[in-house]
Amino acid sequence: MSVTIGQGSLIETAEELYENAPCGYLSTLPDGTIIRANQTLLTWLGFARQELVGKNFQDLLSIGGRIYYDTHFTPLLHMQGFVNEIAFDLAGAGGRPLPVLVNISQKRDETGRPLVHRITLFNATDRRQYERELLIARRKAEEASEELKRLNETLEQRVAFEVAERMKAEEALRQAQKMEAIGQLTGGIAHDFNNLLTIIVGNIELLQRRLPEDAGRLRRAAESAMQGARRAATLTQRLLAFSRRQPLDPRPVDANKLVAEMSELLRRTLGETVVLEAVLAGGLWRTQADPNQLENAILNLAVNARDAMPDGGKLTIETANARLDEAYVAALAEPIPPGQYVLVAVSDTGTGMDKATMERVFEPFFTTKAAGKGTGLGLSQVYGFVRQSNGHVRIYSEVGEGTTIKIYLTRLIAADQADDEVPAATAATVRGEGETILVVEDEHELRHYTTETLRELGYAVLEAPDGQAALDIVNRHPEIDLLFTDVVLAGGLNGRDLADEALRRRPGLKVLFTTGYTSNAIVHHGRLDPGVNFIGKPFTFADLAAKVRGVIDAGAAGPASAP
Amino acid sequence: MVSVLQRNNVKIMGQGRQPMLFAHGYGCDQNMWRFITPAFADSYRIVLFDHVGHGRSDPSTFDRARYGTLQGYAEDVLAICRELDLEDVIFVGHSVSAMIGVLAALQEPRRFSRLVLIGPSPCYINVDDYVGGFKREDIEGLLDFLDSNHLGWSSTMAPVIMGNADRPELGEELANSFCRTDPEIAKHFARVTFLSDNRSDLPKLAVPALILQCSQDAIAPEQVGRFVHESLPGSRFVQMRATGHCPNLSAPEETIHAIQDFLHDPVPTKYAA
Numbered sequence: 001m002s003v004t005i006g007q008g009s010l011i012e013t014a015e016e017l018y019e020n021a022p023c024g025y026l027s028t029l030p031d032g033t034i035i036r037a038n039q040t041l042l043t044w045l046g047f048a049r050q051e052l053v054g055k056n057f058q059d060l061l062s063i064g065g066r067i068y069y070d071t072h073f074t075p076l077l078h079m080q081g082f083v084n085e086i087a088f089d090l091a092g093a094g095g096r097p098l099p100v101l102v103n104i105s106q107k108r109d110e111t112g113r114p115l116v117h118r119i120t121l122f123n124a125t126d127r128r129q130y131e132r133e134l135l136i137a138r139r140k141a142e143e144a145s146e147e148l149k150r151l152n153e154t155l156e157q158r159v160a161f162e163v164a165e166r167m168k169a170e171e172a173l174r175q176a177q178k179m180e181a182i183g184q185l186t187g188g189i190a191h192d193f194n195n196l197l198t199i200i201v202g203n204i205e206l207l208q209r210r211l212p213e214d215a216g217r218l219r220r221a222a223e224s225a226m227q228g229a230r231r232a233a234t235l236t237q238r239l240l241a242f243s244r245r246q247p248l249d250p251r252p253v254d255a256n257k258l259v260a261e262m263s264e265l266l267r268r269t270l271g272e273t274v275v276l277e278a279v280l281a282g283g284l285w286r287t288q289a290d291p292n293q294l295e296n297a298i299l300n301l302a303v304n305a306r307d308a309m310p311d312g313g314k315l316t317i318e319t320a321n322a323r324l325d326e327a328y329v330a331a332l333a334e335p336i337p338p339g340q341y342v343l344v345a346v347s348d349t350g351t352g353m354d355k356a357t358m359e360r361v362f363e364p365f366f367t368t369k370a371a372g373k374g375t376g377l378g379l380s381q382v383y384g385f386v387r388q389s390n391g392h393v394r395i396y397s398e399v400g401e402g403t404t405i406k407i408y409l410t411r412l413i414a415a416d417q418a419d420d421e422v423p424a425a426t427a428a429t430v431r432g433e434g435e436t437i438l439v440v441e442d443e444h445e446l447r448h449y450t451t452e453t454l455r456e457l458g459y460a461v462l463e464a465p466d467g468q469a470a471l472d473i474v475n476r477h478p479e480i481d482l483l484f485t486d487v488v489l490a491g492g493l494n495g496r497d498l499a500d501e502a503l504r505r506r507p508g509l510k511v512l513f514t515t516g517y518t519s520n521a522i523v524h525h526g527r528l529d530p531g532v533n534f535i536g537k538p539f540t541f542a543d544l545a546a547k548v549r550g551v552i553d554a555g556a557a558g559p560a561s562a563p
Numbered sequence: 564m565v566s567v568l569q570r571n572n573v574k575i576m577g578q579g580r581q582p583m584l585f586a587h588g589y590g591c592d593q594n595m596w597r598f599i600t601p602a603f604a605d606s607y608r609i610v611l612f613d614h615v616g617h618g619r620s621d622p623s624t625f626d627r628a629r630y631g632t633l634q635g636y637a638e639d640v641l642a643i644c645r646e647l648d649l650e651d652v653i654f655v656g657h658s659v660s661a662m663i664g665v666l667a668a669l670q671e672p673r674r675f676s677r678l679v680l681i682g683p684s685p686c687y688i689n690v691d692d693y694v695g696g697f698k699r700e701d702i703e704g705l706l707d708f709l710d711s712n713h714l715g716w717s718s719t720m721a722p723v724i725m726g727n728a729d730r731p732e733l734g735e736e737l738a739n740s741f742c743r744t745d746p747e748i749a750k751h752f753a754r755v756t757f758l759s760d761n762r763s764d765l766p767k768l769a770v771p772a773l774i775l776q777c778s779q780d781a782i783a784p785e786q787v788g789r790f791v792h793e794s795l796p797g798s799r800f801v802q803m804r805a806t807g808h809c810p811n812l813s814a815p816e817e818t819i820h821a822i823q824d825f826l827h828d829p830v831p832t833k834y835a836a
Contacts, residue, residue: 030813031779031806058781063701064708067757070782070808071590071658072744078812079594114813 024100024121030114032057041121046093057119060090073104077117081106087124087131099128172333175359182363183384190239195446197236198539201229202449205541209456238381248290248388252412255287255294255319255344256280262295266302266315273312274305281320287342287409293385294344294409300378301346301405308350308403318345322408324392336392340411347404352397361395382407430549432458436477437548439463440470440485440498450484450544457545467493467501474502480509482552487515512551514539565621567646571612571639572619575647576600579607581676582649586640588658588682589756590744591809592618595657598815602823607653612643614660616748625748633659633759637666644674653826655679657811658782659756666761668770678772679822682783682808683791686760693762696784702757709750765794772798773825775810775818782808799825 018025024041028034037052045052045060058066065088076083082105089097100121107116207222259278266276298317305315322343329338353361362383386393386407397403437459441447444465451461462477464470467489474480483502487495499511512533535547567573574593577583583603585596593611600609613620614636629635640663644652652675656664661683668675686695688702772795776788785802792800801821805814 062704062708063697064705066781067705068590068708070780071588074807074809075591075595075812078809079597 024119024123026057026117026119026121028057028117028119030106030117032117035116044092044098044121044123045090046096051093057117061088062091065089077104077106078114081108087128090121099124101127169333176333179362179383186239186380190236193232193236193239195443197229197233199445199449201226201233201540202453204229206452206456209541238378240384248293248385250288250290250389252286253289253291253294253409254284255342255409256284258291258294259298259317259319259344262298265299266317269299269302270306270315274309275312275314277314277316279316279318281318283321284319285321285340285342285411288412289389289391289409290385293381293389297382297385297407298344298346300382304378305346305348305350305403308348308352313349313402316345316347318347319343320345321411324408329392332392334387334392336390336408341391341408342411343406343408345404345406347402349402352399352401352403354399358395358397362393379405430545432548434458434460435481435552436460436462436479437482437484438470438473438477438480440465440467440483440489440495442466442486442488442490453541453544454484454548457548459548466491467495467498470498471501471505474505474509478506480506482510482512482548484512484514484548487513510551510554512547565624567639567642570615570621570624571643572621573643573647574611575608576611577604577607577609579603579605581607581651581653582610582647583607583653583655584610584612584640584644584649586612586654586656586660586663587614587617588656588660589752590749591657592744594618595809595812596655599655599811599819599822602819610643610647610649612639614752615639616745616752622745622748625745627751630751630755632755633663633761634666636660636663637670640664640667641671641674644671650674651676653677653679655681655822656683657681658683658808659752659759662759662761662764665764665768665772669764669767672769675770677826678768678770679775679825680772680791681775681811681818682777682780682788683774684783684787685762685765685791685794686787687757687782688760690760693790694784694786696781696787697757705757706750706754709746709753762790762794765791766796768795773822774798774800775821776800776802777805777807777810778803779806780808799828801825 019039021038021040024044025036025038026034026041027036034053034055034057037049042049042052058069061069069088073083073086082103084103086102086104087099088102089099092098101124102122103120105118106114107118108114204222204226208219208226211218211222259280263276263278270276302315302317309315320343322341324336324338324341326338329336362379382405383393386409390410392408394406394408395403396406432454437454439447439451439454439461440463441450442465447463447465451463454461460479462473462480464473468491470483470485471493474483483499485495485498489495489498493501495513495515499513503509503511510533512535514535533547533551535543539547572593577600583600585593585600587593587595592613596611600611603609615625615630616622626635629638640654643649644667654664654668654675654677656662656679658681661678661680662685664675664678664680665683665685668678684695686693687697688695688699689697774788774792774795776783776785778785780788788800788802792798801824803810803814803817803821805817807813810818
């Protein structure tokens with residue numbers, strides 16, 4: 001029974017279903033010759049039926065697809081009688097590609113001989129698009145995973161690198177801490193030593209002044225004692241230099257000029273077997289440093305170099321302008337700001353040193369020289385001085401080749417300070433004229449020595465063991481012309497506090513500081529505050545005479561004494 | 564260490580003494596000989612194998628450099644012969660394996676008695692006057708096709724051999740279970756195959772050869788078969804009625820008869836010594 005509405009039947013014929021199926025149908029002979037195609041496929045391909053029938057199915061494929069078909073699918077078809085879901089692009093009318101998924105099954109006769117290939121084709125335009133997106137996504141995922149892997153590897157490398165850097169930094173820190181600890185120790189010893197030496201020197205001087213002219217033997221003994229004391233004072237200076245607690249007197253320095261002026265001294269120090277060569281850069285910047293200490297440093301290096309060249313050799317002193325960049329200074333254990341520096345390099349052609357030696361060479365009393373040949377303080381002085389001057393020192397050495405030590409000192413930019421090479425205080429003949437001096441010193445013997453010396457020089461002397469006692473005296477004695485105080489005092493007030501308070505009560509009071517070393521109070525970061533009057537311990541009779549006279553005679557109160 | 568027999572999935576059957584060594588071509592595996600070998604199993608010792616990367620060979624032994632030319636595949640053929648101590652071998656090679664057999668026989672001519680070359684091509688690309696059937700860009704197109712057909716390929720052709728060793732049953736379940744190919748190796752093999760040029764090797768061959776030429780073979784057109792025939796002195800050329808590139812599958816009887824005729828013929832005098 002058939003149901004009809006108007007002209008059309010509701011029951012579709014197999015023919016209608018075949019022609020209008022949502023997939024393409026093809027029938028071919030086993031060799032691929034097309035014998036039938038449905039309307040759906042014709043529509044997709046844009047061919048008329050007679051255009052397609054009689055053609056070879058393989059002719060609809062690209063050459064690549066054709067090879068693929070012949071080499072892969074023909075064998076499969078013959079062996080298993082079907083193939084499923086092969087992705088092809090068919091060439092439609094005008095060469096327009098139609099992406100399809102192809103299923104093929106063989107219809108065989110009773111002997112198994114293939115008769116016809118039934119080919120079903122699904123329009124795979126959308127699917128192909130998904131596949132492409134999927135492929136791209138997969139490729140991206142693979143790339144991302146690859147990238148991640150690379151990142152991980154990089155990360156591992158970076159971690160290893162950072163750990164190594166960290167260990168290096170820790171090692172450097174340990175080295176720096178060791179140097180700091182040794183510095184504190186030596187600084188402390190030197191400080192006490194200086195106090196003792198001041199007493200010794202002072203009393204020897206007293207002896208020398210008071211001994212009768214004809215006491216020849218005693219005078220020689222005193223002279224000998226004085227020489228020993230002076231050598232001891234030099235040693236303590238070096239210790240202080242290493243501990244970076246020596247009072248520095250930084251001034252504008254032309255390193256070229258300084259080296260040139262040292263050349264005669266150096267030649268004599270080096271002896272005849274060592275050739276001295278100075279390579280001085282033109283246009284060398286000026287630096288800000290204590291010229292005496294810089295000379296000491298160069299001399300120390302020259303002595304070391306000489307001792308490293310027992311059979312003679314060449315000593316080269318070079319100067320140059322240098323720029324230390326961020327990277328360079330970042331790697332230093334004891335950091336300095338990046339920027340412009342003046343380089344003074346001392347090189348020898350001597351025995352050189354190994355790494356272990358290089359690590360210890362700045363330590364005080366470390367020496368490679370035979371017992372009695374060196375103090376082990378030369379390089380310590382260099383190190384301490386340079387560090388205290390905010391500079392940088394670097395050793396390069398090869399065993400058997402020689403050693404270069406480079407000192408980097410900050411470039412002096414400001415030109416406001418004149419190249420004033422003030423002649424050192426001279427002559428012991430400047431005497432007091434009855435002015436009153438208040439001596440504040442917590443160490444009894446030292447105070448005694450100082451007051452005695454000042455009285456001998458012609459001053460009226462008041463004394464106090466600490467700051468509070470000193471202020472009481474200041475209150476009661478308006479005649480005081482000069483406050484001479486140790487920077488470090490027992491009993492609460494330090495020398496600077498005392499000076500500040502005394503100046504508050506007695507504006508215009510002159511102040512002279514002294515110390516074996518000083519950390520903060522008067523010598524800021526080891527430098528003299530401009531204008532502050534200072535005499536370092538141990539001071540001699542002559543030093544003290546000249547300094548005290550100078551301070552009292554100076555005009556109004558110095559800048560530091562302004563309230 | 565993978566043995567040669569494992570590496571190439573070598574299978575031996577048949578009652579005879581003289582070995583017939585069957586080598587499949589590009590895109591297939593030893594299954595493609597299933598309609599041919601029964602005809603020879605009574606009289607010959609049948610040796611089948613899969614090229615590395617195909618069928619059930621061990622893909623872990625694949626080495627791009629070793630298999631960078633057809634010579635690498637010829638070495639495998641010789642290795643199988645040595646391993647099984649094969650002498651007097653009748654080598655039957657389809658498609659690219661025809662040339663692989665020629666290369667093997669050039670290297671060890673005494674081991675081979677006859678070569679059967681089905682759809683051989685010494686050079687697939689047209690060079691000067693030589694007509695190989697393809698332009699170079701056609702072959703590049705094939706390689707592109709293999710690249711872009713990767714998904715279609717993997718969903719149909721490749722019960723992925725590599726990386727799926729723990730679930731071998733997957734392969735069995737897939738519809739297109741014959742002619743497994745590792746997609747990456749197949750691409751490499753396609754490149755090596757279709758860019759090969761072994762024309763100059765042909766005249767050196769000193770083993771009697773049969774050339775089976777199909778009709779309408781797009782891969783190895785008739786003029787290529789004739790070129791092979793002319794380049795191999797004393798070779799026999801048989802033009803088959805079978806169409807396409809795989810007469811061993813589409814026309815097994817015709818193929819069997821042609822091979823039997825060749826094997827029953829006396830050795831041409833040129834080679835008799």
